[in-house]
Amino acid sequence: MFALIFLLQNVSTVFAFNFGKLREDLAAAQIQSVFPQDETYPNVTTPCPVSRLRIEQTLTIRADNLRFAFQPAAIAYPISTDQVSSAVSIAASQGLPVVARSGGHSYVDNSLGGGDGSFVIDMAAFKEITVHEDGTATLGVANKLGDVVIGLNEYGRAIPHGRCTYVGLGGHSAFGGYGLTSRMWGLTIDAVKSVEAVLSNGTVVTASQEEKPDLFWGIRGSASSFAITTLVTVDTHPVPASVAYATYVWDSMDIASATHTLALFQDYADSDISPELGTEIFLTAGSTSGTVSIQYIAAWFGAVEDYNATVDPFLGALTEPSSSTWVDGNWIEGFEALAYPSLDTSAPNAYATFYTKSLMTPEGEPMTRDALEAFVTYLATIVPPSELTWIVEVELYGGSNSAMNAIPVNNTSFAHRDTKFNLQISGYNAAPPFPKEGYTFVQGITSSIIDNMPEDWNWASYTNYVEDRLHDYASHFFRMTAKKDLLCKRAVQILRRPLYGSSKPQGKPRSTKHLQVSNFNRIVMLSGINCG
Structure with a gap:
């Protein structure tokens, strides 16, 4: 059988592999698969709302972010661990980069490979x-x-x-x-x-x-x-005996009031608040020019009668909200209230065209008042592209009594056990293309904070909010590798890969924004690399 040079439609890169043998080997292993020539291929890859297909089980379909339209070389649907093993070996024999897809919710669609020509192993059957x-x-x-x-x-x-x-x-x-x-x-x-x-x-x-x-x-x-x-x-x-979920909205906060609110929230995080409180602030465009809308959400997993005493040190220092909601009940009732969009996931997921950045702030280096004011001023006064909607989610990771930060950083390869807040910063529009000016606008939100903090401020990015345009790849990377007599080529390749297993290079080497420097040697060793 001859090897085909396979050219994916609308893609300038040529991928060379033995197409016939790949299909033949997967069929011999009884692994259901979809290839670009197959009639069903657009339904499992294209970023548009189409009906679900069934190939022995419901298939996970399409890209999550309509900003991307990657075309895998093939998608395999194993139904057992042995079939996953066979699929990996078959793809490796053809030299194809392999990526697994579980929920397909990657912000940069690394679940389709983060680029064209990957071999996707869809894990849809693994629902135990x-x-x-x-x-x-x-x-x-x-x-x-x-x-x-x-x-x-x-x-x-x-x-x-x-x-x-x-x-x-x-x-x-x-x-x-x-x-x-x-x-x-x-x-x-x-x-x-x-x-x-x-x-x-x-x-x-x-x-x-x-x-x-x-x-x-x-x-x-x-x-x-x-x-x-x-x-x-x-x-x-x-499960907790009860769950309460409350929201409080201030429709149009001026810059001074919003800055004050965020400063209070930061101080509140350091007070002796119970770990039974999960809390975030959302910022969106205000209803009038020069303002922002703030929504405070609180999920309380303790006794309902203790809720007010827990949140009053923060809420009591603010003006009356424009509106508020309250739901309490058992675990499932409470989670249904706070779930997005709902607990029922039987319907197809919604899709959007978006660009998201993450900014994790260090526990011991709080955002200054100047940085908070610059951040709010940017949101209140800089006009985004007309088709762009923005939202910033300020998630409380740390502060007092946080179980996340109680675990030593070297216990797992997760790099950020000293985080106070994680800001998820997004711009989105309904359909492609994403406006070019939108990237600048979203980046400007992040920069409004970073540029008003000390130059050595140790901010980071959360890998589950992975982005494709993170260019601040950290001077620390070269300090790490300078300790080696020889820069290990394989280590650099690993660090250049987008997260979730894609093989497509993504700018410069990955950084301390995603990587804990003290763990570098262990990562290198675990990858089977001997750098001397």
């Missing part, structure tokens, strides 16, 4: 939810977070994770896993006891603190750099 007598649970990586809430709740159990219910557990648990319960229970990776995973050579392994501890360390914070996880075993918690 098994709760064990010892309180642990084994979860398939294709479960969406909404599925996890509902499935574990049947046993009166829960784990920490986000509230965006269409996010897949595989990617969420690979790079952190923040949610409103995280100040109380930690990140999703902190609940992980062991994983079943497939290595790049097709070997199936179990990794835990007792078995392959170095691999287990790497998987909890950077899983796709080392393996494809299939099953995750986690420690669960009894």
